[in-house]
Amino acid sequence: MSVLMNRNSKVVVQGFGGAGQREAANGRAYGTQIVCGVTPGRGGQVIENTPIRNTVEEAVKEFGANVSLIFVPAPFAADAILEAEAAGVPVIICITEGIPVLDMVKVKRVMKGSKSRLIGPNCPGVISVAEHARAGIMPVDVYMEGHVGVISRSGTLVYEAVDQLTRLGIGQSGSVGVGGDPIIGTSQREALELFEADPDTNAIVLIGEIGGTAEQEAAEYIKTMKKPVVAFIGGATAPPGRRMGHAGAIIAGAAGTASAKQAALRAAGATVVESPSNIGQTMLEVLQKAGLK
Amino acid sequence: MKLHEYQAKELLARFGVPVPKGRVARTPEEAEAICRELGGKAVIKAQAHTGARGKAGGVKVAQTPAEAKQHAASILGMQLVTHQTGPQGLPVSAVLVEELVDIEREIYLSVAIDNTPGMPVIIASAQGGMDIEEVAANHPEAIFQVHVDPACGFQPFQGRSLAFKVGLTGDLLNPATAIIGALVKAFDATDGSIIEINPLVVTKDGKLLAADAKYSIDDNADYRQKDIAGMRDRSQEAQRELEAHDAGIQNYVKLDGTIGCLVNGAGLAMATMDALKFEGGSPANFLDIGTANSTDTVVAALKIIGSDPDVKAVLVNIFGGLARTDVIAQGIVDAKREGFIPQPTVVRLAGTNVEAGMKILDASELDLGRADGFAEAARMAVAAAKRK
Structure with a gap:
């Protein structure tokens, strides 16, 4: 079992340029079925051993694609997401950073009544370790098969947390990068729900950051969870009112601060880590206490 | 923006x-003329990207055109300091002259x-x-x-x-x-x-x-x-942020600490700042180098960091996904050789192409602090900044 992807997942890569080609190759080397690429006007070509089609619709019909991985540049990315949704792709993962927020307002509205799920944008993607299923940009070497799920707004902090876990001999069921933008398809709370329901996952690392109220909403759900959650909030030392790289990482108001988020998570029963280098060690202690390690 | x-x-x-009713003025004479157009009375408002301008002396009421000229002369050219601007304040090169309401x-x-x-x-x-x-x-x-x-x-x-x-x-x-x-x-x-x-x-x-x-x-x-x-x-x-922007470095924010940071990914960059604080230090900047697929970008970023007079030590913290650690390593070596980062430098590399990256650092025979993990890197950088 796994979250969002498994060994039967068939990935279409939208935007088969440099990054798309490289990550298609990396995914395939890991064992993931990368079935085709979509670049309008290039249909019928074969690039890097990958058949290219003009539309996502063709990718679904011909290859049974059921996961879309999007690298399309920001001005065209919302269109690419909506194309995948219209083609009925159940899991749409958008890596692209820098999509105008008002484009995402429209996308979010469409996703609301949709059977498709959007992950991202501005995210590192999804991996299911035991299934060797990877749609994203994460380095696979740091992962180890096991039972901890990792959720994060930041890409590089996923790698960091996974690396710390692996060095301590704690494997992972998978990771979901929900994305660093203000408007994202799948919230931290929804990602928690997925791992809570996954029989292959025993515990969860949740990595939030300053800005917005998504961590407080996640905390509301953590109150009801059976599995232990270890949480870290990035940006405790960031000055208010400044955008820290991620478009969503800006403190506007009291709820956006790291301390407000930490307090909400702690009150909900999560174990909150103060230093980002203690994520792995804290999870080890939590697992030992719960008799899971 | x-x-x-x-x-x-x-x-x-x-x-x-x-x-x-009103218009922007860039000289006291223009302000006087606009005030006259408005019937002889006006409010003169400093144009700067901050709130609380009134308390800082940036908003004044003129009862005559001559007074408008006087107020504009006192506001134009001032550094407006409010609780939002920091102690250095923001320059005022324009005033809005508006009818009284x-x-x-x-x-x-x-x-x-x-x-x-x-x-x-x-x-x-x-x-x-x-x-x-x-x-x-x-x-x-x-x-x-x-x-x-x-x-x-x-x-x-x-x-x-x-x-x-x-x-x-x-x-x-x-x-x-x-x-x-x-x-x-x-x-x-x-x-x-x-x-x-x-x-x-x-x-x-x-x-x-x-x-x-x-x-x-x-x-x-x-x-x-x-x-x-x-x-x-x-x-x-901020001048330094503009220089970074012009050099193609988008995600640079100047902060008030002593350790210059070059990190990939916004989340890791924020967490690096947090780790420095946790170890008793403080960051001189936030910098997300992103995918960094050219050494030139890395060199340009390190040049911005190295030329900051506040910076006493430099910390490079990279966990490569899309970003390649070998490209970053080459950028560090080039920047060090060019003398762009004279400060003690601590490097932590992990992820994509890390073996190749390490080899480049080894072969350079440069005096670089090498850290294995996050905490160690932060600790070493804080110690180096304090020695300085």
């Missing part, structure tokens, strides 16, 4: 929001993005002219909001509903509804990230006017908002 008040009002007026009441009105539902939200309060954060904390019941569903757009009933709640009734109802509609239209057409009219005033003669306005544009939409992108006032931004 933030706009000046005069730019915000120009844009709002274009979409049908009524604003006080007889105020009866002040209303708060804004549009912003509400992340969770993923929709624009219109916020209104009868307690205008105050810091809305304070109103929200002390009188949450005095704040009203409605979301704008992108499927059907703003509807007049939403405007009426807010207008009634903040007491804009009778003859004010229709103009208030129209203003709220115009505000949403401006937000949508210009890729706004926040537009705040605070206060929207009810004048003694029963008119509505946007007396002050803050306007920010979504940076991601620059490519399709070229006219507005041209309104950018570089004098309002």
